[in-house]
Amino acid sequence: MSEPWLSADDIAEHLGVTKDTVYAWIADKGIPARKVGRLWEFKVSELDEWVRRDGGTEAGA
Incomplete structure (x- = not known):
């Protein structure tokens, strides 16, 4: 089963x-x-990897 795409609200909470x-x-x-129409969608696994790799030093800023 594939990982679901989450909304900006879900990611902000995460x-x-x-x-x-x-x-x-x-x-x-x-x-x-990714942007679908007017909405942005995210995958938690990709986001968590981004935080570890690129955003970790400024993720809390």
């Missing part, structure tokens, strides 16, 4: 940040996401 922060990271830091 990371403990605001949805605005998630959107800023999309624009400024290249957080892994």
